Amino acid sequence: MADPKSDLIPHDPEPRVGLPPGSVVFVGAERTHPVTFQVLGYGPGHVAETTETCVDEVLGSRDTTPVTWINVSGVHDASVIRSLGEHFHVHPLVQEDIAHTGQRPKLEAYDDLLYFVVNMVYVDDREDETLHAEQVSLLVGEQTLISFQEAPGDVFDPVRERIRTGRGHIRDRGPDYLAYALLDVIVDHYFVVLEAFGTRTEALEDVIVEEAPTDVEDDLHDLRRDLIFLRRMTWPMREVLSQLARLESPLWDEATRPYVRDTYDHVVQVLDLVEALRDTASGLHDLHMTAISTRMNEIMKVLTIIGTIFIPLTFIAGIYGMNFEHMPELGWPWAYPAVWGMMLVLAGGLLLYFRTRGWI
């Protein structure tokens, strides 16, 4: 289990540096809960379910049902993984990968065992909607499936329920179908997370759109979002039609093929246009940003010109508004016109300066 932030940092891998490969060392957030085992044996007609806390009992109690599913909650106890690994002839590197959480999902096929690592993601409501990822390892054997979770959880409950009640085909099939069912449940959880993400995106959209005091950028945003949507709709259409144009099927007449190719060309043209429109819309955003910045420049230029001219003049007027008793200029007869002249010269000089800078 890792929140996305701390996952950016690999979980203190240093202790592993230089260990012989196949060393089973748990790497991840520290966990102390005891490891539990849920053992579920089933076949077309019957189900047997026990929960153990000791690996030896699990291996001892293995009955002879067509399928036995051992769910191990906790991978922080290296001895458990080693015991199970030895019993089921699991390659040491696989044992290491089970314990070393934070693996990249992968599939490895051995002669008598398939090994999957997948990531389960979920949003923890209790902890301020943080996103969590948990590594789930599956070992698929002839008659056995062993699943490893990092912590006890109820994510596999729906599958368990289906086995108990015998709904669907699950009891009639082997461990591979069970593996599929578990993968499917995990992938379905991604949609739950995505829904939370969609909600977050929309909430942000509402806040941001509200604060945007201009319709233009709003409309532009809508356009871009709609184009994203349209592309998402069209891309797989292209795949479908490309497949169809190459389809060999008794149901699909050879003579219809050129027509399909024609429709395929249309879809490709749609995609070309969507991409061109997206590029254009992105260019429009750039243009709009430049327009806003340029307008700001214009506004500031007006303020600066007015301020730069009148602030010094007001200062001069302020000087001769002072009430000192000994200000000889105040008594001179030509002082007032002289001050006016000085002010005009100053203002004219500033205007000239602005003109040379190209501001007016």
Add this chain to the structure above:
Amino acid sequence: MADPKSDLIPHDPEPRVGLPPGSVVFVGAERTHPVTFQVLGYGPGHVAETTETCVDEVLGSRDTTPVTWINVSGVHDASVIRSLGEHFHVHPLVQEDIAHTGQRPKLEAYDDLLYFVVNMVYVDDREDETLHAEQVSLLVGEQTLISFQEAPGDVFDPVRERIRTGRGHIRDRGPDYLAYALLDVIVDHYFVVLEAFGTRTEALEDVIVEEAPTDVEDDLHDLRRDLIFLRRMTWPMREVLSQLARLESPLWDEATRPYVRDTYDHVVQVLDLVEALRDTASGLHDLHMTAISTRMNEIMKVLTIIGTIFIPLTFIAGIYGMNFEHMPELGWPWAYPAVWGMMLVLAGGLLLYFRTRGWI
């Protein structure tokens, strides 16, 4: 049917999590309209058309025309899909996909059935030009085509009309040609949507260009748009010439091939240049934005220097312009020159400060 916004959130998929695969559960915006069936049987010589509201009548009334097209308007009634599915031996996963709208378009070929999911997009004029997507599923059998729409609509009317009037080859061909005709109509609707998008883009372009008080960025935008256009023209040329250089045809002499390869090289060179020009134009935008920001800095610097110097000086002048009776400084003989001195020192100090900051 989904508007793009709500589609960013998968349609409440939670109820599905953990259901056995093949469970037919409608997932999507709630619908209550009754499901209707338009049955159209036709062959080279004749056409028979009925509209049913009950699935049993549809299955019962199936006549023996070479092609029977059953159009189902509404996928929210699981029993309907199940009845049809059982009658035509449709795989449970396919039944699930028909009901579970929001699928990615795909093509699946079974032994006696082809299954397509495609997205139909359209702009609803009544609802403020929002973009809608609707999942259309097609089942193509030996003599039957079943199409599923989410809601009744008139999108297939032109095809129906062509069948009724016998225009084109449609009556002489099988269900595969009918499937093509429906796909073609759906893809053609993308162009209608694109036209609406083009109009929106142009309207925004007009507004934004108008507000841009500078020609430079305008010209730059034109240049970039033209380069997008040129690339869109050139890319497929490359494909054509590449195909031609490898073409095996009695109509195309081996000796002409090196010449074609030469022209192909030219087109690749054109593409290289277009990409380089696009990168350069994008760099020019960056340069322009920096120029605008730097200019703003210059403008603000002038205002700040003038303001920072004269606002405090004006304050000082204001102080001695107050009319209090008891202001001893006013009577001092050297007060006026002292104030001037103080002001000059202050102004000089600020100028020095600006120089150390590199502003002047």
Add this chain to the structure above:
Amino acid sequence: MADPKSDLIPHDPEPRVGLPPGSVVFVGAERTHPVTFQVLGYGPGHVAETTETCVDEVLGSRDTTPVTWINVSGVHDASVIRSLGEHFHVHPLVQEDIAHTGQRPKLEAYDDLLYFVVNMVYVDDREDETLHAEQVSLLVGEQTLISFQEAPGDVFDPVRERIRTGRGHIRDRGPDYLAYALLDVIVDHYFVVLEAFGTRTEALEDVIVEEAPTDVEDDLHDLRRDLIFLRRMTWPMREVLSQLARLESPLWDEATRPYVRDTYDHVVQVLDLVEALRDTASGLHDLHMTAISTRMNEIMKVLTIIGTIFIPLTFIAGIYGMNFEHMPELGWPWAYPAVWGMMLVLAGGLLLYFRTRGWI
């Protein structure tokens, strides 16, 4: 013919929605000029050239020269395309594509006919340098080449001239070589357009560089442009050396191969470095923009601090500079020091406020 802007919107495709495939309907800007036919028959020894305005005469007058090139200027008359199409056994979908301008370039090989669509681009000097695209369709048969232009134009004149004068090999070769020659002329026109684009880019560059009052960003722009250039030089080198490392030729000794692989490694290293430098340069632009924005913040902070402190103080000084007869404060003996005290408290409070905000 379409200018890039209007081409973003597909040319009113709605009339086509639902038409049977193969319907020959002209889609594009409306044209009314009469369709003309330039017929050029030639062989190693002779040339015969006529211009017709009626399709029947064209088909009737077809003489028995080894190659006959029929150039059709105008695709807006459906009957013309249909007549030619029937005479030369052209597939209805191809006939439709010839009339339906705005196709994506493509090559389709039929048993007795090759069909190309290509785009010709050109800049119209008369219309303010707008970019135009015109669809050119070529039908290559055993002894015939039919070319379709949207409007009469002189783009093929150089080829015609070469046929007339017998320069080069063109008269000794078949219609495939003629098709190549036409394609080559069309691709060469892309370079003319690119030249116009290069000029536009440079003109913009001059304007923008001139207005940039800082050398840094200028140099950065130069660096990025040079890196674009260097990448454009290096990419194809990589292809050449990769080909060479796999070359099977009596002229190329097996023993030289490891050396070539070594040079290939060097070129790949050059590309890695160029990409890394481009990323770094782009990061430098970001850094520079942030620096400019931060500097602006600094400038504005100074102005705001000075303004916020002194504007209210000046207001207070202004109050007591008013000349009302009844202002009791003016006569109080401690009023002047009290006002000073008030001002100092106010200024101190503001300074404290700025400190808590982290501005000073």
Add this chain to the structure above:
Amino acid sequence: MADPKSDLIPHDPEPRVGLPPGSVVFVGAERTHPVTFQVLGYGPGHVAETTETCVDEVLGSRDTTPVTWINVSGVHDASVIRSLGEHFHVHPLVQEDIAHTGQRPKLEAYDDLLYFVVNMVYVDDREDETLHAEQVSLLVGEQTLISFQEAPGDVFDPVRERIRTGRGHIRDRGPDYLAYALLDVIVDHYFVVLEAFGTRTEALEDVIVEEAPTDVEDDLHDLRRDLIFLRRMTWPMREVLSQLARLESPLWDEATRPYVRDTYDHVVQVLDLVEALRDTASGLHDLHMTAISTRMNEIMKVLTIIGTIFIPLTFIAGIYGMNFEHMPELGWPWAYPAVWGMMLVLAGGLLLYFRTRGWI
């Protein structure tokens, strides 16, 4: 050894230009430490370890253990590489690559020798956490492995320790397993570096998030980071399911395949959605930036309007607040109302000007 900055510049390659290929010239930061040789011979039962400083002793002392590992610390002495190279029949180009540090990692297979170049990265704590890269070359022969490091270091110590103590299988295996063990140690060091990078990223994140006075952008950043995380989780899931859908294994029933394909479709859909959400989030950032800029424009407009109107008016008031003895206007009876009138006209004119500019 190179810090990333200086590595952007290839290490003075000029001296190499034009040298015959296979010239062993050390290229890199200058080094003067003496080259040392750690020779470790081992087999299932025994270990022999010596450290030499002279290449002849190394070649002379080579005993007959199943595996001999010669670790050369220093590649700046061309004669050493040449001696070893001649003794073990190393291709001159390989000798050159060993000495010419800064190679791109590569693998070359010769008949009796495998040659690897890999980069070892590490963060040097002593030097302000700068990132270093060092070229490590490995030569794998029948019974010998020669490793070349640029400088003496303890990176291979864990492997040496494992050989000494006989932990794991390493002593039972050949030089290929030893090569693997060294590669593994080098790759594990990347994780250590990544951890340092994660810490740097988080530290920056803390600083930047703290200074952001708005929650919106913060939330947006969180959303984008979570989407990066989700994509990183989902991409490899896609690979796993795609592999699984094509898996041929007795453990995996053919009949389960369509179900897996269904889950695969779901994962692809998840990826589509994640990408669409990422694009949308990036669009939201653009929208937010525009909103901020537009708001700034609004703020500045208010300041500019108020300032532009009242600063000149205050100047006029300041004029008639001056205390000159000879200001004839002051005595005129209508002067006061005239000044008011002038002010109103000025203010009205400015308001009109702002209206024409669209500011109010």
Add this chain to the structure above:
Amino acid sequence: MADPKSDLIPHDPEPRVGLPPGSVVFVGAERTHPVTFQVLGYGPGHVAETTETCVDEVLGSRDTTPVTWINVSGVHDASVIRSLGEHFHVHPLVQEDIAHTGQRPKLEAYDDLLYFVVNMVYVDDREDETLHAEQVSLLVGEQTLISFQEAPGDVFDPVRERIRTGRGHIRDRGPDYLAYALLDVIVDHYFVVLEAFGTRTEALEDVIVEEAPTDVEDDLHDLRRDLIFLRRMTWPMREVLSQLARLESPLWDEATRPYVRDTYDHVVQVLDLVEALRDTASGLHDLHMTAISTRMNEIMKVLTIIGTIFIPLTFIAGIYGMNFEHMPELGWPWAYPAVWGMMLVLAGGLLLYFRTRGWI
């Protein structure tokens, strides 16, 4: 020879439009220097070197050394290329490509001739460090190599020197090895150019970093640059390990393969993390920019609020500070409190306005 700027515009290709293919027309910057020929015949034992200025002498003097290298300096004289071309049976299109500089690098294999075009880049120190590209064409025959440079230059001197002195294997090998040696010299020149680019990048980095008054963005830039470096180190590692996992060699035991695959997984994980960190760092830059802009908004808001409130108030105070003799208000007993009241109402109204706008 072309500087990158003018190269964005193809070198006036118009004269070529419509010429028959294979027309040898020089296209490029005009050159007038006479074409010179350096002929170097060599074999294991001897070397003969002459310099000619007339193509006939070159062809006449061709002696019977095992290898003859003819270096042609200048491709602007079409007759020279034609003479050589005819003598050595060079395809007309190849002759055209030699003269038509600005080609994309390519390799063409004919039966008795290999033809390369490559670009040589170099920085001209005399001309303000502009980047130049020159097309070099190589024709490799059985016993002859002809190289074409655009202008005389000393780039091939090191190779010539090696031939003269007999260093390395060059004299013992055929023209293919000579071709390799020339390619190698050309590629090595790319590193010289890259070094100049690295220096330019660093110089800019120094300037920009210096002007950035904030550490945060600086650190962020360092982080991003280090990540670019790390990715550049890791990518080729991935290739090496992928090759190794598929390696078939007697030196590489089958049993070691799973371990290598494990290490390969680690490297892929490193790359995933590096990419995620790069995306995060880029998001941090966005966040930082927004923070700066938002802070600017805050600063401006404070200035605007203070300015907007006090500038009008100061104006009012200024009004009643005027010294007109006839200002009736000055004598009214309640005038002073009335002005205060008016001012408070005005300030209160503005505060209310700012509150409704959400500024305070």
